[in-house]
Amino acid sequence: MAAQTTSSTPIARKISTNAAVRTVLAKGPISRADIAKLTGLSKQTVSEVVQDLIDEGWLRSSGRTDGKRGRSAITYELNARAGLAASIDLGGAKIAVAIGDLLGTIIAETVVPTDPRGGRHLVDQFEASLHALAAEADVGIGDLRLAVLGTPGVFDPATGQIRAAPNVPGLESIDMRRLLGGRLGIPVLIENDVNLAALGEQWRGHGADKKNFAFIALGTGIGMGIVANGALVRGARGAAGEICFLPLGGDPFDPRSFTLGTLESAVGSAAIARRYAGFGGPEDSTVKDLFSAFAAGGPSATATIEETARLIAVAIAAIGVILDPEIVILGGNIGSRPELVDAIRRLLPRCTPYPIRLEISQFGGRAALIGGLGVAVRHMHDDLFGIGLKDV
Structure with a gap:
């Protein structure tokens, strides 16, 4: 031979x-x-x-x-459609789901309200949403090669459970990776949603040419993803970036801060709505109502934005001296609002001697969804061609 x-x-x-x-x-x-x-x-x-x-x-x-x-x-x-993957972003109020191809192009996308019952009911929602998207995109659910799920809290790879996510009930009691993977018949990767947002920025956003940056998401809660020397930082227990527990904005010795975190209790969406009411805004107002009133020049809304920006500026100043990032990217449904970011930019030089460049995520509230798709593309390319995310 x-x-x-x-x-x-x-x-x-x-x-x-x-x-x-x-x-x-x-x-x-x-x-x-x-x-x-x-x-x-x-x-x-x-x-x-x-x-x-x-x-x-x-x-x-x-x-x-x-x-x-x-x-x-x-x-x-x-042939981009020869490999398809799903990206799912689980939030306390809504779930965003997308199907993307080998080039990272989204071919179908939807947003649905989060089932308040949580737990296994979320698996039902994920599966139903993906079946609907597959039909919309004229592809089979069996064409998906993997799914990436972004969740709040900390994922435990040993048990498949998701801890420290008080805004979404029932996650600690189930093995989400096993349940969802069994339903879909494909591998499921689970990552903290803000970490995914940071990876999305590293893939196609403001962090694409940066080795050291932080992504801060502000919405229902607050969290941070860290990229240091070009790599995502997870920490010893996967909890790096859980800035909701920073001892700022309230009494860190209050036992209630162990649930939501001191900082999140001061700058999360519920806290912002309460602050607006405290400054004289309508009692039943939402954060969306706040920004509408701010645009109209309402003094209560202006005071609320100013006080919220002051608290976030102090947090960013602390992050800046610890991480020394090239850039801090703000995202989430609240964190990406220019009105708030402009106020933070104005206040930062008053509370830190270190210049910190702030940018608003170009993805708005979709950064984690984009990051999940980027991770899926990397894995598909690795599996099929031996090519990683940096090459896409």
Whole structure:
């Protein structure tokens, strides 16, 4: 039997496939000749790799070169729908769900109110939402390769339970990863929602060219995702960034602060609504009502925004001297409001000597959903081609 050549060994073919797919992702649509030129692979190897990828459904022809410098050639691009994944962002008030392809393009997306019963009822919601989205996108639920779930609190990989998420009941009593994976028949990855938001910013947002930054999400609660030296920081128990427990904005020795956290009790949505009522706003007002009143110049709303910004500025000043980030990105349904961020920017120089650059997430309240999709894309590329998130 003839000896197997180096170019045909499994490892060599994987390296060649990796190089070809990287080039198609970066330069496609592209011809085989140009792939060979850019990768340094032989034309024969490129031809074999491209044909294998076409046969397996990962590449497809997209047209031809214009032929101005000789004969035209067929060009190829990634068949993005050959790999699909789900991203789910679980919040205390709503659940956002999306299906995305191999390029990270969202092909269907929805938002539904969170079932207040929590626990196993959330698994029902996730499954129903994904079936509806798959039908909308004209794909089969069986086409999904994995799902990424972002949740508040701290995920325990040993038990599958989610701790320290008081705004969503029933998470500590179930193995969410096992239950959801069993329902969908695919692997399920679970990550803290604010960590996912930070990864979303690192993938396609303000953190894309930053090695050190923090993402702060403010909505029903408050949390932070940390990227240091280019990597997500989780901490010894997965609780890095749980700034809801910072001893600011109230009495940290009050036992009630062990549930929501001292800072969250002062700047979460419920606290902001109470503050607005305390400054003379209507008792039954929501945060949305507050911002509408602020736009109209209401003095109670102005005072509420100012006091909330003062508390958040102190928290960011503390974070700044500990982490020394290049940038702090603010997101969430409240944290991404320019009215609030402008007030924080104005107050920060008064409480810290260190300059801190603030930016509003371009994803608004969708940063965790985008981050989940980015993680899914990375895993699909790793599994299929050996290409990680940094290459997408």
